[in-house]
Amino acid sequence: MDLTLLERLVDAHGPSGREQAVADVVRPQLEDLCDRVAGDPMGSLMGFRDAADDAPRLLLAAHMDELGLMVTAIEDTGFLRVLPLGGWDPRTLISQPVLVHGRTTVPGVVGTPPVHVLSDADRRRAPLIEELVIDVGLGADDVRALVRVGDVVTRDRPLRRIGDLVTGKALDDRVGVFVMLEGLRAAGPCPWTLVAAATVQEEVGLRGARTVAHRVAPAVGIAIDTCPSGDGPGMTGGGTRLGDGAAIRVMDASAIGHTGLVALMEQVARDRGIPHQFHASGKGGTDTQALQLAGTGAIAGCISIPQRYGHSSVEAVHPGDAEAAIALLAGVIECIDQLETAPG
Ligand SMILES: [Zn+2]
Secondary structure (H helix, E strand, O other), X not given: OOXXXXXXXXXXXXXXXXXXXXXXHHHHHHHHHOOEEEEOOOOOEEEEEOOOOOOOEEEEEEEOOEOEEEEEEEOOOOOEEEEEEOOOOHHHXXXXXXXXXXXXXXEEEEEOOOHHHOOHHHHOOOOOHHHOEEXXXXXXXXXXXXXXXXXXXXXXXXXXXXXXXXXXXXXXXXHHHHHHHHHHHHOOOOOOEEEEEEEOOOOOOOHHHHHHHHHHOOOEEEEEEEEEOOOOOOOOOOOOOOOOOEEEEEEOOOOEOOHHHHHHHHHHHHHHOOOEEEEEOOOOOOOHHHHHHOOOOOEEEEEEEEEEOOOOOOEEEOHHHHHHHHHHHHHHHHHHHHOXXXXX
């Protein structure tokens, strides 16, 4: 499949609260695929395909933001200190190339002391984020001319292929944004009003999806996001494997999928011969929760793309799973009026 758009999405830099570069890629796509596009004050984008005025609304949500870091201090050595934007494992940041988004974009590395000077105790423990420094290779005066406190830092890891997979930063959740856009492209008419939202600030607490869901007041909300694949090193559950298809997310720590919506996803996948699998875990969360809990509540669920090495610099997914997720999403868009809901 053509991964050009996925590559453009992944390679755009947009940590939580600074999603504009990603929105610049997404907006023209939504303009092509929808009747109209609107933004909200936080920066989320919504593409509308309008049906009759009294039609129920189906809201799709995929988040544009990626994990990042924010500069908290510039030391006299020229090193930058940072705080996390989102849920990092600091071990995955060690020795990584990064970009500091200052007055210009400045390349840097995450520096740690060399192993030779570490105490035995320090060799056995993970560093804290506060102990890491960003080194941009310049003295303090030159750094201060380019960078200020509050500037953000992202991973410098363009998308690349490894074997059957693609790997890079921010596949969480640019692959979800990609699936949402390609699902819109593939789908026939939706019997309901369809709203596709590229949301902001998911990684810091599902914030963008919350305001979008309040605005749209959907009858049904579907998030599209990655899930931890069960076949990575050290993984013991979750139920999915890379390459086995789209993941119908039944449960995670943030939301339990609506049984009728889970059943509709399964039915669509079976009817259309779409490879699919199920994800159930007591950990992790997605925009699904914000969709489900908005207003007086909505029917909500999530289509996931299994991912290894989530929240690291080498996140990895199988393009075939994205392709299956696109087909599944398109089918659900077309068949949403077949949703069976509990009476009442
Ligand atoms: Zn995500």
